[in-house]
Amino acid sequence: MTERDRTAALRAVGTMSGTSLDGVDAAEVVTDGERIIAFGATAYRPYSTGEREVLRAALGRWPGEPGVAEAAAVVEAAHAEFLARFGAAELIGFHGQTLAHDPRGLAGPRRTHQAGNGAHLARALGRPVVWDFRSSDVEMGGEGAPLAPFFHFACAKWAGLTAPVAFLNLGGVGNVTWVDPRKPGPEAAGAVLAFDTGPANAPINDLMMRRLGRERDEDGALAASGRIDAPVLNRFLSHPYFRRMPPKSLDRNDFHDLLQRVEGLSDADAAATLTACAAASVTAGFEHFPEPAQAVYVTGGGRLNATMMGEIARRCALPVAPVEDLGLDGDMLEAQAFAYLAVRVTRGLPTSGPTTTGVPALIGGGQISAPH
Secondary structure, eight states: OOHHHHHHOEEEEEEEEOTTOSEEEEEEEEEOSSSEEEEEEEEEEEOOHHHHHHHHHHTTOOTTSTTHHHHHHHHHHHHHHHHTTOTTOSEEEEEEEEEEEETTOTTSSSEEEEEOOHHHHHHHHTSOEEEOOSHHHHHTTOOOOOOOHHHHHHHHHHTTOOSOEEEEEESSEEEEEEEOTTSSSTTSTTSEEEEEEEEOHHHHHHHHHHHHSOSSOGGGHHHHTSOOOHHHHHHHHTSGGGGSOSSOOOOTTTTTTHHHHTTTSOHHHHHHHHHHHHHHHHHHHGGGOSSOOSOEEEESGGGGOHHHHHHHHHHHOSOEEEGGGGTOOTTTHHHHHHHHHHHHHHTTOOSBOTTTTOOSSOBOOOEEEOOO
8 A cells, every 4th residue: 555545545344234134244445435445354243033123123114103213222232332343443334224215205205214323323432433325315306225336336446347347236125236447437427327126135035034934045945946936027027116217226115015926826936936036127127227238246145046146147148246256245345335435425525426326416425423
């Protein structure tokens, strides 16, 4: 690292607790908010069964509604305990736990809700915290998601890529970023396009928990033994969301009736059908890319599901590989993104724009809470 890098860069730790409600990821990035200079320590803290139940009970709810304060307390306590081990980090990017997301105002005012107060965390840890990354984007007319695309662009540059590629995140909800690393920066015209593709792991995880008491379909083994129900898949793909032009985003519960549609199927057929729904929604989204991607690099828990990965590859006829093929960490990419974004916020750089969230102009989201 040169002397300039040392003075310009910060060591930030970012956190992510996704819609699958499995736990909290934390990861360090050394960055000046534009270049990735180095990746640092990573760690994972699972939610306990009791914590997960409190969070699950609050899904879909807004501040002041029953169970929300309890969920926020779980999120804050888990993060405060967990982040204390990252003593070298100068800055914290705290995403919080998304409980509800309605950026289009379909059920009231435009809003998004991530449980957890960054000011409380800053006081507990004695370090500045950047948090509430999504609200200002939504207030300005954006979707508030996905927020990792500018980081994906930095990852493509770090990896030395020279042609358009797609970064696909398969968490509870799927999202994709099309990146053209030939552009000078993520703010440049034509550099990135991003949007949520559809439900990914969340319906499969919910099915496994309800029917078999398991957290996930390990390696997609159950789905691999089942048959896809074509009528359910076709009805799913007729949802108006898939006809909307990007940018666009989803809440975890936007396809709440999907589990009901597979109710009459066997466990294996239900898992196969939900996996096919996730894969088909991903590849349908590729039609929106400005020019074809040369490869698809997958992050999130879905990359460990061989059946899901195979179904996506079959449908898009592109190389589909985990981001580890680029030297990246697919378990930690989103946490790293919020470390990177936190530094951008402190530097006054934009964190989203018209082609990532649909916000009318480039905007820097996030509140900064000092530790006093």
